[in-house]
Amino acid sequence: MMLEELLQTYSKEGIIHHLHTFLTEERIARIDQVLACRLNSIEVALEAPYDIHNGLAVIRTAEALGVSQLHFINAQMKKGQGKNTTKGTLKWTRLTRHETLEDFLNKKKVLIAGACAEGEVPLEELPLDLPLCFLFGNEREGLSEEAKQQADILFKVPMYGMVESLNLSVAAAITLYDFLKRKRAHLGKEGDFTKQEILEEKARFYIRSLGIEQSNEILKRSLS
Known part of the structure; x- marks a missing residue:
């Protein structure tokens, strides 16, 4: 069973x-x-991760920070893969796999905040009072053009050095740590699950x- x-x-x-x-x-x-x-009001989605281990590392970080609703879009993942990367966190999350971006978008009922270098909204200005799903692209190409067009918000992670991009798992970790810290302060409590x-x-x-x-x-x- x-x-x-x-x-x-x-x-x-x-x-x-x-x-x-x-x-x-x-x-x-x-x-x-x-x-x-x-936090049930925050979700994380990954679009076509190039290196599945980087995608699984995002799951580990998200679970550690209190996010349990996760989505893999067009991800090639074999059964049992990533146990060492996730350190068992997969079983404490709800991971939904979507074959296409369209399938994912058709099922979403919250705002989608897509991470990209050309995003006009700084990370620190994302709304704290609305449910959000953070959408990250893969390590080589970032978000697809379709994902950028369909996202409700395009935001960028601040970078002050010469580097032009961040590793997927690093970008997700920075985003979640910064946003969830402010989200909890806004809520006035650690979590938002109902009874x-x-x-x-x-x-x-x-x-x-x-x-x-x-x-x-x-x-x-x-x-x-």
Whole structure:
């Protein structure tokens, strides 16, 4: 049984209630701490990353900074690839893969802020009061022309040296650290998940902590 099947088969409250006794107090406290700092209003998308390991490094950084909604657009990624790069953070995020940019754009309901050198909006002037999805291009060509045209905002990461561009994972790290620091100050709190969203993610984290197979066996015995 897959993770999503477990979440659909059993109530979130039931999953949490029956799995928590199999987790250490330290793990439960850590999950609560992490979810309290999650930002649902900020997402990250990567368009056709040239080096998948750079793209996966962005996932690691995003998860560390409290972002869990991630998107890969037209990314060539093999099953199991990147475990060393992400250091296990993939299982704590929601990574959606889109075959084309059009597919991604059709499903988005938030403003898209595209990163590019010719962007007219400085990073520090991006709106803090609206949900945003940061869109980064690949290491060689940056964002495609279509992505630039479709983005709601084009912003640039400040650079003061002779270098003309930044590594993808570095550009994403600078963007997320700067913006999320100001975003949290604007919110007046660390995270913005609703109580229902926290409940859903806690059930997901409990299953991930124990493993799908073990969680399935426990829930079958307890709730079937």
